[in-house]
Amino acid sequence: MRIEILEGDITTRPVEAIVNAANSSLLGGGGVDGAIHRAAGPDLLEACREIRVTLLPGGLPVGGAVVTPGFKLPSRWVIHTVGPNRHAGETDPALLRSCFRESLRAADSLGAQSIAFPAISAGVYGWEAGEVAKAALEAMDNFAAETPSSPLELVEFVLFSTATADAFRSVFG
Ligand code: APR
Numbered sequence: 001m002r003i004e005i006l007e008g009d010i011t012t013r014p015v016e017a018i019v020n021a022a023n024s025s026l027l028g029g030g031g032v033d034g035a036i037h038r039a040a041g042p043d044l045l046e047a048c049r050e051i052r053v054t055l056l057p058g059g060l061p062v063g064g065a066v067v068t069p070g071f072k073l074p075s076r077w078v079i080h081t082v083g084p085n086r087h088a089g090e091t092d093p094a095l096l097r098s099c100f101r102e103s104l105r106a107a108d109s110l111g112a113q114s115i116a117f118p119a120i121s122a123g124v125y126g127w128e129a130g131e132v133a134k135a136a137l138e139a140m141d142n143f144a145a146e147t148p149s150s151p152l153e154l155v156e157f158v159l160f161s162t163a164t165a166d167a168f169r170s171v172f173g
Pocket of ligand 1: 125126
């Protein structure tokens with residue numbers, strides 16, 4: 001599994017699945033959530049509303065993941081996850097590891113060969129980029145060990161600033 005650390009806009013990435021740092025409502029927001037909904041078009045919100053009515057009436061729990069099509073995005077799928085909100089006292093890194101793990105498992109079950117992550121929780125939800133990178137690395141290592149035959153060949157971390165990218169580069173080496 002190849003890992004790439006890039007600076008840029010995740011909505012432009014030509015990978016099979018991109019991960020959205022959503023909130024539990026799944027009904028959109030700012031940051032990368034807003035960017036993904038804008039780029040995917042209104043069908044994405046429609047698909048999320050459908051999930052809320054059927055599969056997840058109570059919303060998506062922190063650390064969980066759920067898949068929708070990508071609609072107008074270059075990526076075939078969007079994997080929505082909800083990161084821990086430090087401002088709400090959600091300070092357990094296991095919750096962040098769960099976001100990365102559940103998203104990797106979702107991509108694996110789709111048979112995706114490539115996935116792109118943003119820096120989940122490193123924006124509105126107030127986590128340090130270095131903490132997020134550490135959780136991502138631990139989740140990646142555990143996933144590779146538990147799923148040696150995954151079709152997933154490429155994992156991108158697409159970061160929206162040089163500072164965030166540098167934090168990921170220093171953790172991933
Ligand atoms: N591409 C890649 N990364 C992006 C993009 C983009 N187009 N836009 C923002 N980011 C980065 C931010 O700079 C930050 O480093 O994504 C990271 C996560 O920030 P947020 O989007 O604020 O996500 P998060 O901290 O998990 O907070 C989630 O914010 O937008 C709302 O609905 C969302 O309520 C939820 C909360």
